[in-house]
Amino acid sequence: MHPAPSIIAFTALSGLGLGLLTYLGFGAVTPRGWSAFLWFGLGYGLTLTGLAASALHLGRPERALRAFSQWRTSWLSREAVLAALALLVLAPHAAGLVFWGRAVPLAGMAGAVLCLATILATSMIYAQLRTVPRWNHWTTPAVFLTAALAGGAILTARVELAELALPWLALTLALHWILGDRQFARSGQSPETATGLGPLGRVRQLEPPHTGPNYLLREMAYVVGRRHRMKLRVIAMILACLIPALLLGLWPGWPGLIPAAFSHLGGMLAARWLFFAEAEHVMGLYYGRR
Amino acid sequence: MTALPPPSLKKLGLVIDLDTCVGCHACVIACKGWNTENYGAPLSDLDPYGAEPEGTFLNRVHSYEVTPESGAPVTVHFPKSCLHCEDAPCVPVCPTGASYKRAEDGIVLVNEDACIGCGLCAWACPYGARELDALVGVMKKCTLCVDRIYNEALPERDREPACVRTCPSGARHFGDLGDPESAVSRLVAERGGIDLMPDLKARPVNKYLPPRPRDRLQEAPPDLAQLCEPGTEGLTGFLGWVDRTLSRF
Ligand code: SF4
Ligand code: SF4
Numbered sequence: 001m002h003p004a005p006s007i008i009a010f011t012a013l014s015g016l017g018l019g020l021l022t023y024l025g026f027g028a029v030t031p032r033g034w035s036a037f038l039w040f041g042l043g044y045g046l047t048l049t050g051l052a053a054s055a056l057h058l059g060r061p062e063r064a065l066r067a068f069s070q071w072r073t074s075w076l077s078r079e080a081v082l083a084a085l086a087l088l089v090l091a092p093h094a095a096g097l098v099f100w101g102r103a104v105p106l107a108g109m110a111g112a113v114l115c116l117a118t119i120l121a122t123s124m125i126y127a128q129l130r131t132v133p134r135w136n137h138w139t140t141p142a143v144f145l146t147a148a149l150a151g152g153a154i155l156t157a158r159v160e161l162a163e164l165a166l167p168w169l170a171l172t173l174a175l176h177w178i179l180g181d182r183q184f185a186r187s188g189q190s191p192e193t194a195t196g197l198g199p200l201g202r203v204r205q206l207e208p209p210h211t212g213p214n215y216l217l218r219e220m221a222y223v224v225g226r227r228h229r230m231k232l233r234v235i236a237m238i239l240a241c242l243i244p245a246l247l248l249g250l251w252p253g254w255p256g257l258i259p260a261a262f263s264h265l266g267g268m269l270a271a272r273w274l275f276f277a278e279a280e281h282v283m284g285l286y287y288g289r290r
Numbered sequence: 291m292t293a294l295p296p297p298s299l300k301k302l303g304l305v306i307d308l309d310t311c312v313g314c315h316a317c318v319i320a321c322k323g324w325n326t327e328n329y330g331a332p333l334s335d336l337d338p339y340g341a342e343p344e345g346t347f348l349n350r351v352h353s354y355e356v357t358p359e360s361g362a363p364v365t366v367h368f369p370k371s372c373l374h375c376e377d378a379p380c381v382p383v384c385p386t387g388a389s390y391k392r393a394e395d396g397i398v399l400v401n402e403d404a405c406i407g408c409g410l411c412a413w414a415c416p417y418g419a420r421e422l423d424a425l426v427g428v429m430k431k432c433t434l435c436v437d438r439i440y441n442e443a444l445p446e447r448d449r450e451p452a453c454v455r456t457c458p459s460g461a462r463h464f465g466d467l468g469d470p471e472s473a474v475s476r477l478v479a480e481r482g483g484i485d486l487m488p489d490l491k492a493r494p495v496n497k498y499l500p501p502r503p504r505d506r507l508q509e510a511p512p513d514l515a516q517l518c519e520p521g522t523e524g525l526t527g528f529l530g531w532v533d534r535t536l537s538r539f
């Protein structure tokens with residue numbers, strides 16, 4: 001699948017922002033006044049930047065509001081609705097802490113649950129697709145949730161929570177990669193099943209249907225850069241999990257937190273790039289690609 | 291809502307005969323021609339006269355080489371457009387309700403005024419049957435020529451999809467696959483029509499008829515070269531006279 005920078009930025013940034021807001025909502029930290037303003041500002045800012053980036057991916061961004069209508073069937077619509085609800089429901093808690101120094105735990109808790117639900121909805125957009133076997137697996141929601149929880153813990157400076165979440169993130173990432181490598185074969189799809197010509201023999205593309213590129217090939221048969229997948233997996237793992245864990249272990253205060261946060265974000269961007277670039281769509285079989 | 295409607299009795303669709311398709315791409319052009327001027331926004335082209343021309347098409351013809359266990363490989367031309375699936379996975383994923391399946395005849399369409407061009411429906415389609423138009427930014431797909439098949443302004447024989455109407459080898463058939471007695475359903479039963487990637491559970495309405503087994507010569511062919519020798523027996527008239535005269539020397 002095409003690793004569109006807008007979707008990579010969207011999922012990584014909004015995941016981080018929603019993770020941070022989850023901890024703030026649950027009251028893992030209760031900043032007041034200016035520090036509450038900065039922390040909630042960061043959470044809202046990251047989430048909204050991510051949502052804005054995702055709108056860039058649309059063919060007709062001016063109609064984006066319509067995406068709130070089909071929450072009964074569509075995970076993409078659910079994500080939009082849940083994200084808006086999460087930010088709204090958390091607002092009294094955030095405002096209470098910023099302006100009056102008082103938490104509104106009920107709004108905080110409800111908002112935090114909605115933040116988690118939003119992350120889950122985002123991951124289900126991918127996990128629901130039978131056409132992309134690598135995504136169609138429980139490790140997809142697992143990675144999205146653990147990434148948000150690990151990133152959020154770093155940003156809320158709850159070192160002990162971060163040290164707890166980072167190994168889980170490392171584990172789910174590794175499982176997503178290792179189990180994911182088998183998913184396409186497990187789906188059982190091949191040029192023979194795609195064309196239904198299997199009973200006659202082995203199928204090979206003789207001539208493509210068009211000489212130039214097209215939307216399908218660009219969007220769903222992205223094969224560039226998979227050559228470096230192993231190196232990128234190692235880099236993503238080191239930046240997203242290992243370095244932050246070491247930094248927080250050595251310098252649990254601000255000197256460790258800030259580089260840890262940047263390293264984690266960099267690693268997650270690499271992991272998200274791989275999430276898309278490595279995923280093969282069954283449609284590619286018609287073009288003799290995977 | 292983008293919920294799928296309850297299964298309709300009428301299931302309009304295409305039956306594509308892989309035995310007779312000659313890979314001429316006439317249906318590709320007929321489809322583009324009709325659909326760029328009718329339903330929805332035109333199907334745009336990018337760089338049409340340049341080095342890298344490309345465009346939006348609702349129907350494309352692939353060509354495959356099939357190598358059997360024994361014997362010579364065969365070429366199979368493979369037209370592919372939307373299969374108007376019964377459990378169309380492209381419908382419930384749509385966040386706006388733009389992608390929908392008609393309750394009355396099962397045709398899957400996109401309401402282009404509501405589409406935000408997110409592309410999720412194209413990801414959900416196993417068959418690569420949806421293309422986002424680069425200029426208009428909305429999703430395009432085969433409409434089963436909904437604006438022809440019910441169009442009273444057209445002469446009766448033209449009330450079928452453009453691709454079916456134009457196919458010079460009769461490889462595309464249109465009809466109601468929900469009616470077991472229809473010509474297309476009988477054709478599917480007779481020729482063992484199949485679903486593409488049935489495991490993905492989209493339950494396509496369109497069916498593909500596999501190529502018939504190639505016939506094999508039962509006895510050794512006559513000496514073909516001999517048949518090609520220009521013979522002279524039976525020549526009459528002037529040429530016969532020349533032949534007879536020259537043969538004497
Ligand atoms: S072929 Fe693709 S676009 Fe057409 S109905 Fe089936 S899933 Fe949807
Ligand atoms: S591209 Fe359009 S039709 Fe397809 S899912 Fe998005 S909004 Fe719906």
Ligand code: SF4
Nearest residue numbers: 321432434435451453
């Ligand atoms: S039915 Fe119409 S829209 Fe669909 S492939 Fe044929 S010509 Fe194109």
